[in-house]
Amino acid sequence: MKAVVFEDVGLPGIHDRAVPSFGAGEVLVKVAATGICGTDRAILLGEFPARRGVVLGHEAVGAVTAVGAGTRSVVPGDRVVINPTYHCDRCRPCRRGMPAHCGAKAGREIGVDRDGTMAEFAVVPERFVHRLPASVSYRRGALVEPLACVLNNLAAARLRWDDQVLVLGAGPIGALCALVLAGRGARVTLAERDQGRIALARLLLPGTVRVSAAEEAAGAGVPDAVIDTTGSLPGDVLGAVARGGTVVVMGEKEAGVATLPLRALVTRGIRLVGAGPYRPADFELAVDLAQDLPLEGLVTHVLPLERYAEALAMLAVAPAGPGRSGAGRSGAGRSDAATGYSAMKVLLTTDEGPAL
Numbered sequence: 250m251k252a253v254v255f256e257d258v259g260l261p262g263i264h265d266r267a268v269p270s271f272g273a274g275e276v277l278v279k280v281a282a283t284g285i286c287g288t289d290r291a292i293l294l295g296e297f298p299a300r301r302g303v304v305l306g307h308e309a310v311g312a313v314t315a316v317g318a319g320t321r322s323v324v325p326g327d328r329v330v331i332n333p334t335y336h337c338d339r340c341r342p343c344r345r346g347m348p349a350h351c352g353a354k355a356g357r358e359i360g361v362d363r364d365g366t367m368a369e370f371a372v373v374p375e376r377f378v379h380r381l382p383a384s385v386s387y388r389r390g391a392l393v394e395p396l397a398c399v400l401n402n403l404a405a406a407r408l409r410w411d412d413q414v415l416v417l418g419a420g421p422i423g424a425l426c427a428l429v430l431a432g433r434g435a436r437v438t439l440a441e442r443d444q445g446r447i448a449l450a451r452l453l454l455p456g457t458v459r460v461s462a463a464e465e466a467a468g469a470g471v472p473d474a475v476i477d478t479t480g481s482l483p484g485d486v487l488g489a490v491a492r493g494g495t496v497v498v499m500g501e502k503e504a505g506v507a508t509l510p511l512r513a514l515v516t517r518g519i520r521l522v523g524a525g526p527y528r529p530a531d532f533e534l535a536v537d538l539a540q541d542l543p544l545e546g547l548v549t550h551v552l553p554l555e556r557y558a559e560a561l562a563m564l565a566v567a568p569a570g571p572g573r574s575g576a577g578r579s580g581a582g583r584s585d586a587a588t589g590y591s592a593m594k595v596l597l598t599t600d601e602g603p604a605l
């Protein structure tokens with residue numbers, strides 16, 4: 250089978266791999282589509298440690314083609330979405346109800362140190378595949394995993410119904426935050442620096458989401474909660490959020506460091522929260538909510554696996570030097586600083602995969 254492999258920093262490659270074997274309690278999934286995520290991008294940029302030779306990808310949907318002994322919850326032919334946040338259920342964080350922060354993740358992170366889903370097939374423990382409701386297409390289902398992440402972080406914000414929410418960053422995660430909040434009738438502003446992403450967010454999100462250039466976000470009023478999806482928490486956020494407000498940090502980078510005015514944190518009673526990935530219940534909720542949320546509206550490109558380099562270039566992974574670009578010039582992806590990104594969510598699909 251074909252697989253997109255992390256060879257080294259800046260160097261993905263397509264390899265021929267054997268279809269992985271599976272054992273008791275595992276299922277073999279024929280991958281239909283994998284979303285490209287900020288983590289994949291960070292791995293390739295050398296900002297997130299990953300094992301050389303690992304198959305990339307973790308936001309995947311597909312069909313069960315075979316099941317190992319003892320499997321009860323799925324059968325061949327079932328359309329499923331993969332929950333890639335494996336956990337052991339035995340360590341202290343797991344036993345204390347925080348499986349997303351499992352202490353035994355080494356060797357268990359799909360697309361990081363265990364083979365992922367940018368391939369024709371993937372093997373997954375039965376308990377980490379969920380059947381997709383019939384009304385959820387693969388194109389929509391591919392957004393379930395990032396949606397689960399968003400749900401957990403929005404829950405951590407403990408929002409009130411009358412909150413003004415400011416979401417920093419209009420990438421796929423910021424856009425998903427805005428989509429969920431708008432769906433719940435919240436007053437939400439999405440602030441972004443990149444002109445291309447501003448234009449995309451205006452085009453793809455409901456009109457009730459206010460999309461503004463980062464420097465103009467203050468005009469939207471004082472937010473009660475700030476969700477930072479940029480990974481570069483600006484120090485002035487603690488002064489900009491309402492007294493007693495909440496700041497949730499998402500999208501952090503390996504070397505991310507913020508300088509914060511501690512007096513503002515204390516005297517203004519700000520809650521600064523890191524929530525990380527989701528619990529199994531968030532994932533199940535995401536599968537459920539996908540029936541109602543038009544997630545596929547955020548998918549701007551679907552490319553076959555072989556065109557992985559073009560897909561990654563759209564997300565500014567490949568160096569834009571002479572001979573390496575092309576995607577920008579054809580207008581299909583990240584072009585230059587003036588126009589910015591022209592992609593939101595990009596999916597990779599296999600040759601024989603069903604039309605999405």
Ligand SMILES: [Zn+2]
Binds near residue numbers: 286287307
């Ligand atoms: Zn991801």
Ligand SMILES: [Zn+2]
Binds near residue numbers: 336339342348350
């Ligand atoms: Zn654990």
